Each structure stands twice: as structure tokens, then as C-alpha cells.
Amino acid sequence: MKPDLPVAAATPAESLWVEGELVRSLMRTQRNTALVGLALIPIFLAVLWTDAELWQLMTWLACAAGVAALRFWVIARYQGEVVNRGAQEHVDFFRRFSFVFPLAALVWGATTLLYFDRSPLSDQFICWLVMAGLAMFSINALSGRLATMRAYLNTLAITALAVMGWRIGVELEFQGPTYHWWLLLLLVIFWYVLREAGRRLHLTHRRNFELQYRNNQLIESLTRQTQAALDAVEIKNRFLASAAHDIRQPVHALSLYADWLRSEPELVDEIAPKIVESTKAVNQLFDALFDLARLDSGKVRLNVEPMDLEKLLRDLELQYRPLAEAKGLQFRVRAKPGTAVSDPILLQRVLGNLIANAVKYTQKGGVLVAARAAKGARRIEIWDTGIGIAPVHQREIFREFYKVPSHAGTEDGFGLGLYIVARLTQILGHPLSLASRPGRGTVFRLTLEPTDEKAAAERAQASVAQIRSR
Numbered sequence: 001m002k003p004d005l006p007v008a009a010a011t012p013a014e015s016l017w018v019e020g021e022l023v024r025s026l027m028r029t030q031r032n033t034a035l036v037g038l039a040l041i042p043i044f045l046a047v048l049w050t051d052a053e054l055w056q057l058m059t060w061l062a063c064a065a066g067v068a069a070l071r072f073w074v075i076a077r078y079q080g081e082v083v084n085r086g087a088q089e090h091v092d093f094f095r096r097f098s099f100v101f102p103l104a105a106l107v108w109g110a111t112t113l114l115y116f117d118r119s120p121l122s123d124q125f126i127c128w129l130v131m132a133g134l135a136m137f138s139i140n141a142l143s144g145r146l147a148t149m150r151a152y153l154n155t156l157a158i159t160a161l162a163v164m165g166w167r168i169g170v171e172l173e174f175q176g177p178t179y180h181w182w183l184l185l186l187l188v189i190f191w192y193v194l195r196e197a198g199r200r201l202h203l204t205h206r207r208n209f210e211l212q213y214r215n216n217q218l219i220e221s222l223t224r225q226t227q228a229a230l231d232a233v234e235i236k237n238r239f240l241a242s243a244a245h246d247i248r249q250p251v252h253a254l255s256l257y258a259d260w261l262r263s264e265p266e267l268v269d270e271i272a273p274k275i276v277e278s279t280k281a282v283n284q285l286f287d288a289l290f291d292l293a294r295l296d297s298g299k300v301r302l303n304v305e306p307m308d309l310e311k312l313l314r315d316l317e318l319q320y321r322p323l324a325e326a327k328g329l330q331f332r333v334r335a336k337p338g339t340a341v342s343d344p345i346l347l348q349r350v351l352g353n354l355i356a357n358a359v360k361y362t363q364k365g366g367v368l369v370a371a372r373a374a375k376g377a378r379r380i381e382i383w384d385t386g387i388g389i390a391p392v393h394q395r396e397i398f399r400e401f402y403k404v405p406s407h408a409g410t411e412d413g414f415g416l417g418l419y420i421v422a423r424l425t426q427i428l429g430h431p432l433s434l435a436s437r438p439g440r441g442t443v444f445r446l447t448l449e450p451t452d453e454k455a456a457a458e459r460a461q462a463s464v465a466q467i468r469s470r
Contacts, residue, residue: 018209020087023094025205026144027078033141034071037104040130041065044111047126051119060107060114067104074100098148102155108134109159116160117167117176131160132190139198146202150195157191302427304453307344309371309378310335316348316369320355329359330366338371340378340448343456346424347448353421354382354444362386365441378448388438398422427459 041064045057074097082093108131115127135156142149161184168180261271313335324331340347351369358367365385372379389397397418425432428451436442 014210014213016087016091017213018206020090021209021212022144022205023090024083026142026148027075027083027090027094029141030071030075030078033137034068034075036137037071037108037134038068040134041068043130044127047123048114048119051123052114056114060111063107063110067100067107071100071104094145094148098145098151101142101148102151105138105152105155106159109156110163112160112163116164117172117180131156135190135194139194139201143198143201144205146199149198149202153191153194153198157187161187302343302453302456303345304341304343304451304456306339306341307347309338309340309380309448312344312348312351313369313371313380316351316355319352320359320367323356324359324367327359327363329362329364331359332366332368334368334370336371338373338378341450342428342430342448343451346428347430350421350424350428350430350446351380351382353418354446357418358382358384358386358442358444362441374447377450380446380448381443382446383441383443385441388440388442389434389436390438394434394436427456429456429459 041061045061048057078093082089111127111131115124117124119127135153138152138156139149142152164180164184164187168174168176168184172180257271257275261268261275264271313333317331317333321331355367355369362384363386367385368381368383370381370383372381398421399419422432425446429449430451431447431449433445434442435445
């Protein structure tokens with residue numbers, strides 16, 4: 001035989017949900033239960049009408065009617081205030097009004113004062129039969145809440161036993177018939193059997209709801225995983241379509257320039273720069289793909305150290321000034337001496353992507369790269385006078401494969417540059433913000449808070465885990 005697998009411990013959320021559903025199932029039957037109790041009142045009165053004194057019957061009738069009215073009031077309040085609310089509200093409501101059930105048991109248990117050893121045996125038999133029916137009915141109606149069911153049975157049995165004990169020991173001084181003792185014994189046995197049956201029924205209800213909760217969680221988890229798989233397929237399809245489109249353009253241009261150069265070699269001075277630009281475009285596309293692959297595989301290597309910001313910005317100036325000037329743009333760098341604690345290679349990649357974007361989307365004016373002092377850190381700002389980014393797109397531009405509709409220049413990239421920037425800045429712990437006005441330009445601000453290498457490595461792993469769980 002295979003060993004039983006251990007049952008997973010219930011979480012607080014699961015326990016609360018199960019308790020709420022147990023209350024729902026219990027309260028769902030209370031109107032019918034209350035109606036049954038109400039219908040039994042005239043039966044008791046009819047059976048005992050000639051056996052008990054009128055004032056005793058009327059006193060019991062007033063108590064029974066009062067408890068019945070209280071139960072209907074609780075049910076109405078539940079239907080009006082709680083029935084459509086959450087598990088916590090159900091549990092709280094039931095805790096406030098659970099006293100009603102043992103109170104009802106007390107009233108019905110007190111009926112033994114009216115008939116035990118005071119009525120003919122035939123009438124006593126009918127009354128005991130009604131009491132037994134009430135007790136058995138309670139384990140079905142109240143088993144959703146074990147404590148409440150036990151309180152009902154205990155109150156009913158103890159009240160009856162107390163009345164019988166008083167009659168046998170005090171009033172009859174133990175001189176009554178022998179069957180009294182048999183009744184006491186049968187009542188105790190019946191009480192124990194009902195408690196045990198109620199406990200088992202409660203466990204069945206609870207396990208059913210626990211299974212339902214876990215099935216719902218499993219279905220929800222499978223639904224999320226299925227949706228994630230579908231999203232991944234959609235992203236992959238968009239990626240392949242975008243890659244095929246974006247790589248085809250510069251490769252096709254290279255083919256045209258090569259054919260042109262072969263047929264007219266004397267135009268080499270004019271064609272060669274175009275071939276170089278197309279080659280650079282292909283290289284940039286593949287660089288973006290390689291960066292994305294390293295990020296998603298978790299193979300980003302961190303080398304955090306103090307670095308000279310002025311030297312970093314001057315190196316970037318040498319790399320990107322020619323690109324800006326080739327478009328007729330001004331390219332200015334405002335660098336003051338200062339240091340930051342970060343990974344030089346990854347930080348250079350971040351700033352390079354931001355500067356490249358600024359040059360790419362600026363047609364006139366210029367680009368400014370400046371290092372400024374911030375509270376407890378240094379801040380690098382990249383300003384441009386380009387086309388700007390509308391507010392509706394400012395959050396979306398950091399998503400993978402996202403391209404701002406109608407932006408000139410978006411046709412020659414995968415839409416990965418700012419996505420990679422966002423991932424790297426999150427890993428390095430450098431907050432990135434932007435401000436932009438369409439038609440006026442954009443500024444990206446990167447705050448170089450000191451990078452903790454261990455925390456950065458943990459963020460990198462968490463980033464990979466998040467991507468894989470989507």
C-alpha cells in the first residue's frame with residue numbers, strides 16, 4: 001500500500017473562508033428549522049393541555065414564542081445585512097448571535113418540568129419522541145458549527161437531566177419507579193451518540209468545504225498559468241513578427257547597397273557609409289536581443305565599485321557626439337567631478353540606451369547630459385528637445401516590445417531599449433523617472449543611490465523568477 005500523503009496545513013485565508021461557508025450553510029437552513037420549532041409548540045400544548053396547570057403551560061408558551069420570535073429576527077437581520085457579504089462578516093455575525101441556539105434548547109429542555117413523571121406514560125412518550133426528534137434534527141441543522149451544536153445538545157440534555165434528577169432525588173426521594181433510572185441512562189447514551197454523530201457530520205462538512213476551497217485555488221492557479229502560457233505565446237509571436245520585420249529592413253538595405261556597389265564601384269565613397277549605418281543598425285538590434293537574453297536567463301554579472309562619473313560621461317560623449325552632430329544636433333555634457341557606487345558596465349549600458357533614444361527621437365535642437373548633486377547621491381539627467389512622450393504612453397514605454405504609435409523612428413527597433421533600462425535600473429537600485437511634453441522634449445532622471453552588490457544580486461534573481469512565473 002502507498003503511504004498516505006500528508007494533508008497540507010490550512011492557511012489563515014482558507015480557515016476563514018471555510019468558517020464563513022460553514023456559517024452560510026448553517027444559516028441557510030435556519031428558517032425551516034425555526035418553522036419546525038414553531039409548529040411543535042401547539043403540539044406540545046395539545047398533548048399536555050390536561051396534564052399540566054394552565055399557568056405553567058402559558059409561562060412555557062411565552063418563553064417558547066419569545067425565543068421563536070428572536071430566532072426569526074436574527075434570520076431576518078442576517079438576510080438583510082450579512083448574506084451577501086464576506087466570510088469575516090459571517091463569522092462575526094454568528095459569534096454575536098450564537099447564544100440564541102442554546103437558549104432555545106433551554107426552553108425545550110425545560111418542558112420536562114411539565115411532563116416527566118407528571119403525565120400519563122402515553123403523553124410522556126410523545127413528548128420524549130418530540131424531544132428526541134429535536135435533538136436529532138439539531139445535528140443536521142447545527143453541525144456546521146461544532147461548538148454551537150454541542151452547546152445546543154448539552155443545554156437540552158443537561159436541562160432535562162437536571163429536571164429528572166430533581167424529581168427523582170428531591171421530590172420522590174429516590175422512591176420512584178425503576179424505569180426512571182433506565183430513562184436517565186438512555187438519555188445519557190442518546191446524548192453521547194448524538195454528540196459523536198454531530199462531530200463526524202461536522203468533520204464531513206468541513207472537509208468538503210476545505211476540498212472545495214483547494215479545488216477553487218487549483219482552478220484559479222491553472223487558469224492563471226494557462227493565461228500566462230497564452231500571453232507568453234502571444235509575446236513570442238509578436239517578438240518573432242517584430243524581429244522578422246526589424247531585421248529584414250537593414251539586411252535588405254545591405255543587400256541593395258552591395259548590389260549597387262558591385263554594379264557601380266566608383267560610388268564606393270557614397271555607398272560605404274550607408275553600408276556602415278545598416279551594419280550598425282543590425283548590431284544594435286542584436287545587442288538588444290543579447291541584453292534581453294542575459295537578463296531573462298539570470299546571467300547578469302555584477303561588479304559594483306566606486307566609479308568616476310566625469311570620466312563615464314566623457315566616454316559616453318565620445319561615443320554619441322558624432323551621432324548627434326551627424327543629425328545636426330547640439331550635444332552637450334555638464335560633468336562635475338564626483339563618484340558613484342555602481343556597476344560601471346551596466347550603468348554605461350543604461351545611460352547609453354537613454355542617450356541613444358534622445359538622439360534618435362530628436363530632429364532639431366539638441367541633447368544635454370548632466371550630472372547633478374542630489375540628496376545623499378548623484379543624479380544624471382538626460383534632456384532632449386525631441387518629439388516627447390504623451391502621458392498615456394509614459395508608463396507603457398518600459399514594457400517589452402512596446403513602441404509608441406506614430407513615433408518616427410520606432411520602426412527600426414524591437415521596443416526593448418527602455419525595457420532593458422528599466423530592468424537594469426531596478427537591479428542596480430537606481431530610481432529612474434521621466435518628465436515629458438509632446439512636441440517639447442523629454443528628460444530622464446537617474447538617481448545613483450549606492451548599489452549594494454548582495455541586494456542587487458537578489459533583485460536580479462527575483463526579476464528572473466518573476467519573468468518565469470508569468
